[in-house]
Amino acid sequence: MVERPQQFQRLYEFGAEPLTFSVDGKTLEARPGELLLTAILLHRGHVRDFEFTDAKRAGFCFMGACQDCWVTLSDGSRVRACDTLVENGMEVLTTYERNAALEGQEDVS
Amino acid sequence: MSPSVVVVGAGPAGVRATAAIAGKGVPVTLIDEGARVGGQIYRQPPPGAERPPKDLYGSEAAKAVAVHGCLKEFKGLIDYRPSTLVWNVFKGQLDLKSAGGEEKVPFDRLLIATGAFDRVIPFPGWTLPGVFTLGAAQIALKAQGVAIGRKVVLVGAGPLLPLVASQYLKAGAEVAAVIDVTPFSAKVAGFWQMMSKPDVVLRGLGYLYEIRKHRVPVFYGARNLAVDGSQNVESFSWTSSGGKSHRVDCDAVGASFGLRSETQLADLAGCEFEFDHLLRQWLPIAREGGRTTQETVYVAGDCAGIGGADVAELQGDLVANSILEDLGVSVDKERLTVVEKRLRQYSRFRAGMERAYPFPHHLLDDLPEDLMLCRCEGIKLGHLMEVDAKTSPHDVNRQKAFSRVGLGRCQGRVCGMAAAEILSKFNGSSIESAGRLRGQPPVKPITFTGSSAT
Ligand SMILES: Cc1cc2nc3c(=O)[nH]c(=O)nc-3n(C[C@H](O)[C@H](O)[C@H](O)COP(=O)(O)OP(=O)(O)OC[C@H]3O[C@@H](n4cnc5c(N)ncnc54)[C@H](O)[C@@H]3O)c2cc1C
Ligand code: FES
Numbered sequence: 001m002v003e004r005p006q007q008f009q010r011l012y013e014f015g016a017e018p019l020t021f022s023v024d025g026k027t028l029e030a031r032p033g034e035l036l037l038t039a040i041l042l043h044r045g046h047v048r049d050f051e052f053t054d055a056k057r058a059g060f061c062f063m064g065a066c067q068d069c070w071v072t073l074s075d076g077s078r079v080r081a082c083d084t085l086v087e088n089g090m091e092v093l094t095t096y097e098r099n100a101a102l103e104g105q106e107d108v109s
Numbered sequence: 110m111s112p113s114v115v116v117v118g119a120g121p122a123g124v125r126a127t128a129a130i131a132g133k134g135v136p137v138t139l140i141d142e143g144a145r146v147g148g149q150i151y152r153q154p155p156p157g158a159e160r161p162p163k164d165l166y167g168s169e170a171a172k173a174v175a176v177h178g179c180l181k182e183f184k185g186l187i188d189y190r191p192s193t194l195v196w197n198v199f200k201g202q203l204d205l206k207s208a209g210g211e212e213k214v215p216f217d218r219l220l221i222a223t224g225a226f227d228r229v230i231p232f233p234g235w236t237l238p239g240v241f242t243l244g245a246a247q248i249a250l251k252a253q254g255v256a257i258g259r260k261v262v263l264v265g266a267g268p269l270l271p272l273v274a275s276q277y278l279k280a281g282a283e284v285a286a287v288i289d290v291t292p293f294s295a296k297v298a299g300f301w302q303m304m305s306k307p308d309v310v311l312r313g314l315g316y317l318y319e320i321r322k323h324r325v326p327v328f329y330g331a332r333n334l335a336v337d338g339s340q341n342v343e344s345f346s347w348t349s350s351g352g353k354s355h356r357v358d359c360d361a362v363g364a365s366f367g368l369r370s371e372t373q374l375a376d377l378a379g380c381e382f383e384f385d386h387l388l389r390q391w392l393p394i395a396r397e398g399g400r401t402t403q404e405t406v407y408v409a410g411d412c413a414g415i416g417g418a419d420v421a422e423l424q425g426d427l428v429a430n431s432i433l434e435d436l437g438v439s440v441d442k443e444r445l446t447v448v449e450k451r452l453r454q455y456s457r458f459r460a461g462m463e464r465a466y467p468f469p470h471h472l473l474d475d476l477p478e479d480l481m482l483c484r485c486e487g488i489k490l491g492h493l494m495e496v497d498a499k500t501s502p503h504d505v506n507r508q509k510a511f512s513r514v515g516l517g518r519c520q521g522r523v524c525g526m527a528a529a530e531i532l533s534k535f536n537g538s539s540i541e542s543a544g545r546l547r548g549q550p551p552v553k554p555i556t557f558t559g560s561s562a563t
Contacts, residue, residue, distance in 0.1 A: 004239075004340070007257070011256055016157050032156075033154065033158030047238075050236075058239060059245070060236075061242050062241065062244070062245035062249060065226045065522050065523070066484070066522065066523050067485065
């Protein structure tokens with residue numbers, strides 16, 4: 001299956017200089033002012049692996065209500081992609097929760 | 110010492126209330142999970158993503174700017190806590206969580222102005238990447254200057270539908286279809302009551318004109334909604350009220366069916382609820398001036414029943430007066446009478462709006478058993494039916510324990526109301542008897558830095 005190159009489409013350009021961050025080890029470009037959900041979905045078709053099946057998820061509500069956009073940062077902290085601003089050098093992992101659920105090591109609920 | 114007055118929610122309701130209280134010289138703490146004041150409708154983009162107010166808020170720009178700016182003059186009296194979640198209310202105390210850590214804040218008076226969230230009704234394919242709520246579609250545009258896709262289908266059962274569609278078109282996005290699941294005849298039926306606010310009706314007609322101008326097809330009374338695609342959204346299909354099947358190619362769908370009040374904090378604060386038949390949901394009982402059944406707790410804005418932004422501002426003002434009065438501070442009675450009169454006009458308008466956009470019962474017909482009902486835990490509709498057939502009472506709160514529907518991370522915000530509707534339909538019982546999901550702390554998952562536990 002081919003990954004969709006991007007889900008979101010930019011309609012208004014931001015003026016600021018771009019920054020770089022990474023998603024699952026891949027370095028990507030973003031603009032200051034982008035939330036992680038935007039920054040990720042401007043480069044691919046999903047935000048995270050769903051824990052309980054092999055499906056992918058891309059958030060749903062964009063307002064911190066549905067909890068369907070949790071990703072892990074390299075320091076181990078977990079954040080909602082829809083209300084966390086992208087930062088220069090940020091390393092985002094999107095498969096961590098499913099792996100944790102599969103290994104049964106962590107309570108992911 | 111001054112009494113401790115706390116307002117939760119910095120949308121139009123919370124902001125207006127805060128300004129009115131501080132305006133009388135009473136200190137207020139204003140707490141919001143968001144980084145900037147404005148709430149949903151007057152949401153401000155994060156630094157770096159700003160655009161001029163006229164671009165962001167259109168005809169409502171002046172109101173937005175007024176709400177954003179109205180706290181400035183009372184700075185010294187307001188303890189504003191942005192990016193702070195209130196995750197519990199217990200015995201006159203709030204539990205807060207922010208990047209700085211956790212804190213408990215006691216209150217003498219608490220105003221809950223936590224707004225609303227999209228009303229969701231699941232349909233096949235709704236968990237595919239690329240399907241969002243209408244609210245999400247709007248936030249993407251407003252706060253981030255992006256569209257949810259290159260070719261978007263928008264689906265709804267409320268005024269947000271034509272609004273988001275026109276905003277997308279103005280911004281240059283491609284909208285493949287606008288699908289209103291409520292019938293056109295309902296708009297006609299609600300028209301005269303809505304004309305009690307002709308300016309709002311005119312604005313609504315403006316949105317429809319914008320959609321027409323771009324030659325985007327609009328459909329009414331749609332049923333059997335489904336998103337198709339293997340890994341992402343590839344097309345959207347539905348049946349028209351006459352029974353004809355339709356399908357359009359698209360890569361994103363924005364779909365939700367009205368709004369529902371965000372009432373969990375009121376529940377945790379011990380407020381009693383009653384079923385509101387007009388809005389078809391359980392709401393905290395709000396007596397005169399926004400007073401709840403808990404003496405020290407008040408509600409205003411969309412969390413007390415969906416009324417829209419203008420009503421939220423007026424209610425914020427009104428409830429601030431109740432709080433001041435109850436604290437023994439003298440209030441301007443004449444001004445209060447004006448506010449009350451304006452609120453009455455809106456209640457007629459609201460009744461018309463609910464007639465124009467009735468609850469789309471027909472979307473619950475023919476839902477397949479393998480439909481994913483709970484997106485947090487991946488629970489299918491068939492599972493809820495199976496569990497419900499074996500146990501009673503047929504109440505969502507009870508079935509949550511057995512089926513896990515509503516037990517996931519979102520605490521049933523997304524699927525809870527649909528689950529209640531489905532149970533009531535399945536059992537042929539009233540929607541009230543399906544009950545409501547109880548709020549539980551924490552109202553949203555909270556992470557403790559350095560640990561992966563929620
Ligand atoms: C996604 C969405 C889009 C909308 N768009 C429009 C529109 O374009 N036009 C229109 O007329 N109406 C719109 N509405 C309706 C809109 O909600 C109201 O018109 C108006 O914003 C209501 O104001 P409010 O002050 O009651 O609540 P809101 O504006 O919703 O503000 C509530 C605030 O409470 C905060 N909050 C909630 N829970 C907590 C908590 N536990 N801890 C801390 N803070 C909390 C939220 O962060 C939010 O800022 C929209 C609603 C939604 C949900
Ligand atoms: S998209 Fe719903 S919580 Fe982030």
